[in-house]
Structures are given as C-alpha cells and as structure tokens.
Amino acid sequence: MKRQNLHCHTSFDDGCDAPEIMVIAAENAGLDSLGISLHSPIPGEDAWCCSDADEPAFLAEMRRLREKYAGRFNVWCGLEYDLNSDRRSVPPYDYIIGSCHLLSGLPIDYDPETAAHLIAYHGGSERAAQLYYERLCTMADIPEISIVGHFDLLTKYNERVPLYDTAAPVYRDAAVAAMEKLNAAGKIFEINTGAISRGWRTTPYPSEELLQHLKSIGGRVCISSDAHKAENIAFGFDQAEALALRCGFTELWQFDGTGFAAEKL
Numbered sequence: 001m002k003r004q005n006l007h008c009h010t011s012f013d014d015g016c017d018a019p020e021i022m023v024i025a026a027e028n029a030g031l032d033s034l035g036i037s038l039h040s041p042i043p044g045e046d047a048w049c050c051s052d053a054d055e056p057a058f059l060a061e062m063r064r065l066r067e068k069y070a071g072r073f074n075v076w077c078g079l080e081y082d083l084n085s086d087r088r089s090v091p092p093y094d095y096i097i098g099s100c101h102l103l104s105g106l107p108i109d110y111d112p113e114t115a116a117h118l119i120a121y122h123g124g125s126e127r128a129a130q131l132y133y134e135r136l137c138t139m140a141d142i143p144e145i146s147i148v149g150h151f152d153l154l155t156k157y158n159e160r161v162p163l164y165d166t167a168a169p170v171y172r173d174a175a176v177a178a179m180e181k182l183n184a185a186g187k188i189f190e191i192n193t194g195a196i197s198r199g200w201r202t203t204p205y206p207s208e209e210l211l212q213h214l215k216s217i218g219g220r221v222c223i224s225s226d227a228h229k230a231e232n233i234a235f236g237f238d239q240a241e242a243l244a245l246r247c248g249f250t251e252l253w254q255f256d257g258t259g260f261a262a263e264k265l
Contacts, residue, residue, distance in 0.1 A: 002263050003237060004254045006035035006078055007097055007149060007190060007224035012058040013039040014048035015228045019061050023075055025230035033074035035255060036062065037097050040085040059092050076255055080149060083135055095255050098139040099149035103132055109153055112161040125163060126170040129154060133178035140185035146260060147222060148182055150192045150205040159201055166207065176213060183219045188253045188260060191244060193236030194226025204240050211247040220253045241265060
C-alpha cells in the first residue's frame with residue numbers, strides 16, 4: 001500500500017524544520033509522497049501562520065523541491081486554510097485542507113488553559129461546541145477545500161483535561177450534523193495523529209465513534225501526521241490505519257497530482 005502525508009508544517013509557519021528536511025524524512029520513512037501544508041495568513045497571528053510577505057518564498061521553495069525530486073519522490077504544495085483567514089488565492093496550491101484554530105478570536109488548541117477560557121467566554125462547553133461545529137459547516141460552501149483537518153480539534157486535551165463531554169447529546173448532535181453536511185459536500189476527513197505525537201492524546205482525530213458514523217454515511221478518509229518536526233513525519237500511521245480498518249474503511253483517498261483517488265488499505 002502506498003503511504004502519503006498531506007498535512008505537515010515547516011519553518012515557514014509553526015514547524016521546526018525546513019521543507020527539504022521534511023521531504024528527506026518522508027522519503028526515509030517509506031512514504032511515497034509528501035504534501036507540505038502552509039498555514040494560511042491570519043492578521044495578527046504571524047507566530048503560527050505564514051505571513052503574506054513570506055508566502056511567495058514558500059511557493060518558490062516548493063517549486064524547487066518538486067523539480068529537484070521529480071521522478072524520485074512526489075512533493076505536493078498544500079494550504080491549510082483556516083476559516084479565520086482572509087479568502088486565499090487557490091491556483092498556486094495543489095490541494096486545500098480546511099481547519100479552524102480560533103473561535104471568536106480565541107485559540108482552540110494553544111494549551112488547556114486557553115481552551116478552558118474559550119469555554120468560559122462562550123458560556124459553557126456545549127455552547128462552545130455548537131459554535132465550533134457550526135463554523136466548520138461553512139467549509140461546505142468553499143469548494144476549493146478538499147480535506148477537513150482534525151475535525152474534533154476541540155477534544156485535543158480531553159484525555160488529560162476533560163473539557164468537553166463528547167457523549168452529551170448537544171455535543172454529539174452538533175458534531176454529527178457538521179460531519180454530515182461536510183460529507184454531503186464531498187469533503188474528505190483526515191485521520192490526524194498530530195496530538196498523539198505531542199503527548200496530548202493516545203488516539204487520532206476524529207474519535208472512533210465519529211469515524212464509525214462517517215463510514216455509515218459513505219464518508220472518505222485520508223491519514224496525516226500533522227507533523228511539525230521531521231521526526232514525526234509518519235508518526236502513528238500504523239495506528240491510524242488500524243483504526244480506519246476497525247471502523248470499516250477499506251481505502252484511503254490520496255492526492256495523485258490532479259485530484260484524489262482511492263488507495264486500498
């Protein structure tokens with residue numbers, strides 16, 4: 001089976017390593033291709049997003065790497081488009097991942113303390129969850145977005161700091177409604193291992209329950225590590241593949257240079 005990672009970050013945003021270091025790590029890890037996904041610029045968030053001024057340099061470096069590794073290893077240029085970002089120009093990018101890291105201007109996944117503050121600001125975890133999933137629903141109206149990134153990001157800290165009751169009807173109804181709307185719009189959902197490598201979770205996003213529901217409605221999945229360091233480029237892929245199979249998925253959707261095609265698990 002071919003392995004691909006379309007979600008990772010470099011020193012052009014909040015990653016630690018240069019793009020070529022990530023490419024070398026991916027090749028050494030046995031991946032068949034790598035997509036590097038730039039955090040789209042957000043005013044006032046240059047600490048973790050690429051700035052408008054640095055975006056041309058990122059695109060130029062990605063063109064250089066694609067040419068250098070052509071015929072040996074496929075390098076794709078992606079954008080992680082945050083819903084808090086200004087609408088970005090699409091043509092330079094091979095694919096778009098949709099995500100949401102801020103709610104009402106407050107960080108969702110910076111640390112447990114700011115996550116708790118976000119909940120308090122919105123009057124409780126159930127209301128915060130409703131607003132978050134309503135926000136994710138807007139991706140359905142953005143056709144350029146192919147992949148939904150870390151769908152239930154709200155639960156990043158839940159294993160150590162239980163901020164959200166994911167079994168509560170209000171939470172589950174909001175998540176399921178968003179998942180169904182995004183799936184109906186043809187979006188692919190990533191099985192994301194990033195919070196495991198950072199020590200916050202022992203299982204990927206989305207939860208097994210949500211993945212089972214996604215399978216029941218005919219959804220599609222891909223696997224990513226959301227790596228911010230070269231050492232994590234293929235982190236947890238065995239675990240993510242096993243989870244996908246356990247939930248009934250028999251194929252992954254991978255970018256092939258022109259679009260997304262199924263790869264048998």
